[in-house]
Structures are given as C-alpha cells and as structure tokens.
Amino acid sequence: MYTAPPPPYSYVSQPPPFPVVRLRGLPFDCTETDVAEFFHGLDIVDVLFVHKNSKFTGEAFCVLGYPLQVDFALQKNRQNMGRRYVEVFRSKRQEYYKAIANEVADARGGSPRRNAPRAKSSDEAKESAEHTGILRLRGLPFSAGKDDIMEFFKDFVLSEDAVHIVLNSEGRPSGEAFVEFTNAEDSKAAMSKDRMTLGSRYIELFPSFSEEMEEAISRGR
Numbered sequence: 001m002y003t004a005p006p007p008p009y010s011y012v013s014q015p016p017p018f019p020v021v022r023l024r025g026l027p028f029d030c031t032e033t034d035v036a037e038f039f040h041g042l043d044i045v046d047v048l049f050v051h052k053n054s055k056f057t058g059e060a061f062c063v064l065g066y067p068l069q070v071d072f073a074l075q076k077n078r079q080n081m082g083r084r085y086v087e088v089f090r091s092k093r094q095e096y097y098k099a100i101a102n103e104v105a106d107a108r109g110g111s112p113r114r115n116a117p118r119a120k121s122s123d124e125a126k127e128s129a130e131h132t133g134i135l136r137l138r139g140l141p142f143s144a145g146k147d148d149i150m151e152f153f154k155d156f157v158l159s160e161d162a163v164h165i166v167l168n169s170e171g172r173p174s175g176e177a178f179v180e181f182t183n184a185e186d187s188k189a190a191m192s193k194d195r196m197t198l199g200s201r202y203i204e205l206f207p208s209f210s211e212e213m214e215e216a217i218s219r220g221r
Contacts, residue, residue: 018093019045019064021073026058027082032142033172035062038081042069046141046200050099051106061096063200096200104195104202129207131184135191136208136216137177140165141199149177152198156186164213167220174220178213 023035032047043065050059064073070090077088137149146163158179166176181187187207194205 016067017070018096019067019070020091020093020096021062021064021070022089022091022095023060023062024058024087024089025084026056026060026086027084028056028058030056030058030060030081031168032175033168033170034081035060036142036172038076038079038086039064039073042072044142046143048096048099048103048200051103054106061091061099063096100197100200100202104197131188131207132209133181133184133187134208134210134213135179135181135187136206136212137179138175138204138206139201140173140175140177140203141201142173142175144173144177144198148198149179152193152196152203153179153190156181156190164217166216169220171220176216178208178216180213 026049027034030049032044035047036044039062044062045065046061046063048061048063050057050061062073064070074088074090076086078085080086140149144165146160146165149163149165150158150160158181162180164178164180166174166178168174179187179190181190191205191207193203195202197203
C-alpha cells in the first residue's frame with residue numbers, strides 16, 4: 001500500500017520557521033537597496049533597520065520569502081558591503097517583532113521626558129503645515145505596491161493614478177511615495193494615519209506639494 005510522504009513541515013505540531021536573519025556591521029549610509037543587492041537572488045520581503053535614540057546602530061533584520069532562503073543568506077556571513085564586512089545571524093520571529101516595537105517607541109520619542117520637546121515640535125510642524133491635498137509617505141516596506149498604499153488609506157477614495165511610488169536612481173523602490181488626495185481636507189484627515197503600520201513597518205506621513213512630488217518622481221526616472 002502506498003503511503004504519501006510526510007509534508008516538509010507538519011503544520012499541526014510545528015509551523016515552518018519564520019524566515020528572518022539579523023545583520024550586524026552595516027555601513028551607516030546603508031539603504032534597503034544595498035541589503036537587497038547584498039542578498040542578490042533572494043526574495044526580500046522586508047528590511048528593518050535598528051535605531052537607538054534615533055541613530056542607526058548598524059544592525060538590521062531582513063525577512064526573506066521562504067525558510068529555505070535563510071541558509072543561503074547565512075552563506076553571506078562576513079562578506080563585504082562596501083568597505084565593511086557584514087555579519088549575518090539566524091534570528092526569530094519574536095526578535096523581529098520586538099525590534100519593530102522598539103522602532104515605533106524610538107520614533108515616538110522613546111524616553112518621554114528627554115525627547116518630548118523634539119517630538120512635539122516635529123508634530124506641531126506637521127499640524128501647522130499647509131495642506132495641498134498631497135502627502136509624502138516615508139518608511140514603506142520594500143515590497144509595498146500601489147494596492148497596499150490604497151488599502152492603508154482605505155477610508156479615502158483613491159485611484160492608482162493618485163499613488164506615486166518613488167524609485168531610486170537604479171529604478172528600485174526607495175521606501176517613499178506620494179499620494180494625491182481629492183482635496184486638502186482629505187489629506188489633512190489622512191494625517192491621522194501618521195506612524196501607523198503598513199505590514200510590519202510604521203509609516204511616517206508629511207504634508208507635501210506638487211513641486212516636491214514631481215522632483216522626487218523625476219529623480220527615479
């Protein structure tokens with residue numbers, strides 16, 4: 001009698017491991033594009049840079065498309081990115097999610113007493129900025145598409161033509177985008193989504209204007 005082989009992972013007793021690695025020793029001007037090139041050939045789902053007191057620590061978490069790709073990523077351990085050799089370690093889902101929580105806390109001021117004035121002045125600047133109906137988004141997941149951004153702003157009527165994902169000089173997503181709302185009232189109301197998460201990343205929103213948007217879009221052409 002033929003017995004089917006067991007599946008690679010038993011979903012009842014043990015789910016597949018979360019495909020994430022931790023990187024250490026990254027250049028301080030490192031971008032998501034640099035990480036994607038470092039892991040060339042692997043599917044990059046997300047890159048989370050680790051900050052402490054708003055300063056980049058040289059560490060990051062990289063989520064891959066499949067558990068099997070972790071082993072390929074580990075083969076890049078101690079290889080160079082620019083002039084720096086980068087260490088690559090296995091990581092866990094819990095470590096990645098904890099890092100996300102720390103990033104959100106750090107961005108919101110971390111220690112309330114020490115950083116509150118700076119955070120407050122930043123928020124006040126956003127509140128007092130004139131709205132033209134355009135918002136700039138920063139911190140988008142590497143893999144975010146127009147449909148993800150439209151879902152993020154699902155309370156507002158948006159067409160695909162109103163969403164502009166900014167590309168870098170190599171034609172890859174830069175982590176920024178611009179969204180054109182129907183009017184200034186909508187863009188002001190949409191600021192309520194500032195620092196909310198899209199996927200695993202918290203998204204910063206800034207009032208913008210057509211000249212800034214056109215310049216950013218043209219840079220990626």
